[in-house]
Amino acid sequence: MTESTKPTTISTEEQRRRKREWYIVVAVAVAIFVVTYIESHISRISTNLPAATNVIVFGLININIILLILLVFLILRNFVKLIFERRSKIIGSRLRTRLIVAFVSLSIVPTFLLFFVVIGFINKSIEGWFGIRVEDSLQGSLELGQNYYKAISDRMVIYAKQVGEKLAKEGLTNEDSDKVRAYLEGKLSETGSSTIEIFSANRDRVGYVIGSHVNQNMVPDIPLESILNAFEGNASNFIQTLEKGDVARGVSPFFSNDRKTVLGVVVVSYYVSRSLISKMREISTAFESYKQLKILKTPLKASYFTTLLIVTMVIVIFAIGIGRYMAKEITVPIQQLAYGTTEIANGNLDYRIDIEARDEIGVLVSSFNKMTGDLKATKTRIEEANLDLKRTNTELEQKRRYMEIVLGNVAAGVVSIDKNGNITTINRVADELLGISAGISLGKNYKDILRPKDEHFFNAMMTEMKERGVENLERQVQIDVKDKTIPVLINLTMLKGDEGEYLGMVAVLEDLSHLLKSQRMMAWKEVAQRIAHEVKNPLTPIQLSAQRLSKKYRDRFSGEEAHIFDECTRTISKQVDELKMLVNEFSNFARMPSANPMSNDMNEIIREVASMYHGHQKNISFNFNLDKTLPMLDVDREQMKRVFLNLIDNSIESIDGAGIITIDSYYDKEYKIAKIELADTGCGIPEKDKPRLFEPYFSTKNAGNGGLGLAIVSEIVADHRGYIRVKNNIPRGTRFIIELPVKSI
Template sequence: MKQRIIAFLSLLFIVFTTGAAISMLYIAYTTTELKKIITLHGIEILRQDLIIKIQNVEQDLLTVHTELGKNLDKIVLNVTDLDNAINNCRGCHHSPLITQKLGQIKSNIERFETSLSHYITASADADRIRAIKIEAYTTGAELMSVTSEMAFIANKRLQERTSKALTGVKSAQWILAVTLAVAFLIALWIAITLINNILRPINELIAVSQNITSGNLGYTTSYTDNTEFGSLADSINEMSLSLREGNEKVVQHMNRLAGLYKVTLPFHSVSNITEIFREVSSSVASLLDVEQCGLMLQDAAQQYIEHKHPAHGLSEQEVSSIRIPKKTVLELYYANNRRPLLINDPQAENFPRELLGPAAGNVRNLLVGWIRLQGELVGLLRLANKRDTDFSEESIRLIGIISNNISVALENTKLYEDLKAQMQELKETQEQLIQAAKLAAIGELASNVAHEINNPLTSIMGYAELIREETDLESIMKDIDIISKESIRARNIVQQLLEFARRRPLEVKEVAVNNLLKETVSLVRVQLKDARIKITEQYGNLPVIMGDPNQLKQVFLNILNNAVHSMTDGNRELSITSSTDNSAVHIAITDTGHGIPADVLPRIFEPFFTTKKEKGTGLGLSITYKIIQSHRGRIDVRSEIGKGTTFTIVLPVQPVANGLAHSRL
């Protein structure tokens, strides 16, 4: 484009220079003609002066010796001036005709001067003087005639020169105008051409940039030329193609990463090893587009590497036939520098033929990734028959990443199995602890229960003795009714105790908290009476909640037992209140015992922490806390030394079955 602009500007310069040169030539020519016209005008003035002088001499000659005549000196002076004028005229450059006429005038002037001289000096008779005068006058008339003829010729030539000069000026004007018009048109054409030559590639390049900006990578322009715009278009085309190629590589890489993520994510969420075999074989086969894929792991004796089922593209019978000594696999592993094994021509390469499987002749290519646990080789990932092409270095990188993830997944599975065993053991231990806490609570209730059972038994025994002595059937039947009622009462007491003490699975159902509180209070009522504790119960109108009634009863019983033990002297009062704020149920149990010290309060829910020394297990409040947590509730404690303690239990109204279902209590 730079060369094109220079060429156009050069053309414009040549046009202007040519027009200017032509105009200058015409102007120079016209100037020369004008100078000649000016010169001719000067000559014409001399000629007019010559004619005037001739006329003056003739007039002087006619008026001499008259009143109007001048003196002879003046006539002589005019003749001298006439001679000088003709000499001046002859000194100029004239055409041959004018030069001839000037010669004639010079000759006539000389004759005229001779005649005047004769006339002035004559002293003969009057006829002779008259004849000389007539001769002088005749010579002057001839001189006047020749001068007039010469003036006519000169004037005509002056007019021709003037007309020619004016024509030259007009021609110069036209040439200049045409030159300017042509230069303007050429300049306009050059401008339009340059604009088109500049705008077209610019528009093409803008279109390319807009397409690239909108995401149409690889878009190219067909614009080509040998200017800088052509080079720029070629560069942008190369850039666009490079961007598309780079974008395709990025997309391919992202697809591989997405595929890897999709493949490896399930590995870490599957806890069953059989599911890992299935996930690995199907997902890796899909990612790398192979016909066969599966895991091979060492056997229990660590002597062989065996193919596991399920596997992609292989039946269970085919899988069972692929079995390689671990020693052979280790030799292959170290011989390949621990890198994945790539075989694109199984017939030409040396490796354990067992890797090919039962249909060895149908295996076109093979890729093996190594499975390691804690640095030790425990198996391999086998892929065979990649569709449409051979395995590549990219396949090696992918299989290396996948193999590492499989190793982690297998190790996680082993850890999960160990964790399951430990969790089962922990669950059994927790259940034993809960049962121990229950038995401890039952032990504290034993005397109260015995007292409760003793009262109906005493009544039964008394009425049994009366029956022996009575003979009235009606009285006997009344006594029997009383015995039956007391027996039922004793049975209910024992059933409540057994219901609480029984080891049973978690049971989530609707719970009426007020009824549960009343049943728990009935279990400790005798204990409260013996300890001379006054109990106050205020139950609000509560909604039904979801929970395990047996666990919640254990919570209430643990707190009530602790309250009874804390009130050994002074004012002994126990307060139980229940309320709701529509989103949760609040149960507050307040005693007037000795209180909990501030340094002890943060630790009361720690397992095995107790202030009762040999009398306590330190599990009651710890289990209470965990039960409330499993119900997605909370328990708050406020205590003041010498004034008492308040336990506030908050249980949500919303169902908590899912939370309880995973509870290990």
């Protein structure tokens, strides 16, 4: 596997994502600008406020609202994330939620309390700013200044009219005499005016006086429009603003006696100093500012309110951040621990948690890492111990299987019981002898498994051992096995531990029937050999004597006597021949030649023997079911032919009338055994005769038969390491079963 390297260029998807973010930022900025412009435009139309003021105020309000919405979104996002984490059952989500809720609760209660208190103070302060007294004071001050200017202007017009009337009355309109000048100076001093000017009908200034407290440069020329307007018969007043002050001027025409002709124009001026103007302007500016602030009263409240909300939300977010940080300090190690336990449960003992912490969490993480290391070391030791244990178990299993194979193949039955009487071991031979099954007997008490008669034998032997104080006892008993009684030698041995404690019993059961049968067979062979030797010697002289009697004395008899003589001599010769045949059978039985096994086809031997009976037994039919897969067997061909000849002869003699003889052969691959079964529909064999059927000189036939045929069959099969047994054929007759081992291929 190769490590993946980071790309050096930004992917197309990343570029698209950044473009979308920029589009969103630009759209939000444009939206803020448009909303601010619309609000300021509408407000300026209705209130005539400066555009800059509107833009700043409403821009700040919009920014505050955007920030507030953003903060609310962040708070909601955090809480929604917590909810999803709890629903997803993420480890540590409950603890994280509790910590965040705790921190938010601890911060939000005093924050909201302070929020409402500050809102109250702000409301009171703003209401105080825009109170009726303040507004009335500013309004009164402004009106006072305005009235002051208006009063001065009005007085200037009145003074101008008075001067004009005086001049018209005395006819001093077109001359700049000392009298006029004296009058003007007196009037100037009387009214406190700054300047008095007189213009003739020709629009020329014919009179001009200025107060001592006023500099010539401080009073500008009167606008021509005002002079022309006065010559049209209109009086007026106005204020001229200068750099160092203001000039209040009253312009009034004076008429002829008929009031139809304007004789001239009088202009009276009053100079207002800069200090007074400044105060008046300050009052005016303050009042204008007050009116603007009053218009922005609600937006200001909203701005303060949103600002406080922003501060509150910032505190909440700060509390959430602290809560998440504290929760992270706890839950992240816990999540790592939980994940680590899962990894360890899945068998990954190399997993380690790489988190640096100096508090109790760090101790816990260090303990976890130490535990995983100990677990790995322990697992290694356990695996090594398991390997040793597996090797030991394998050896024990091999030994156990070997013992089972040994016990399964020994000719004797073996049964062991523990100190409580529970069966711990039993082999196949013991199963057959005691009539029980290992599958249901192991682990059970022998008293619950054995038949009453067999239990009596064992109890009696154990009692005798206890009474005699011996650890081994041997007894021969008769046991019923499959409806027959066989002799069994029981060897009972007490089991003791290294310290002499009682562990149980082991019983070895040996079937003596084969031993006794062999002993009887040897005895019969010896008897047959002696009989053949002792009987054969006088038979020939007896037969020769009978023949000599027939030749020498036959002619001496006639009629009935001759018939009787011939019958007697024939009987003697016939019986001698039968005795010779019997002696030959005994001799053959006693001197049975040893087998010379060679590889032969058993099916071919069966067909060869059966062919000898074709055409001779018309009432008896032969059926063959021969297995073509039957392997070659190492047998003595002539002896096996003798086996089948004897069995077929025995079956033919047992059939009275018509019958069927069936010969089957098949191969048992599991046990590597060739089985040949010969079944007939004859009279059958009584159950009581089956145990002795293969003994010499035992026969169920009519008298005169030697009864050695089945004994010879049993001897030949035994010489080939095989077995022969007999059972009833269904529905009638007898079935002989021969089992022969197949050589290893």
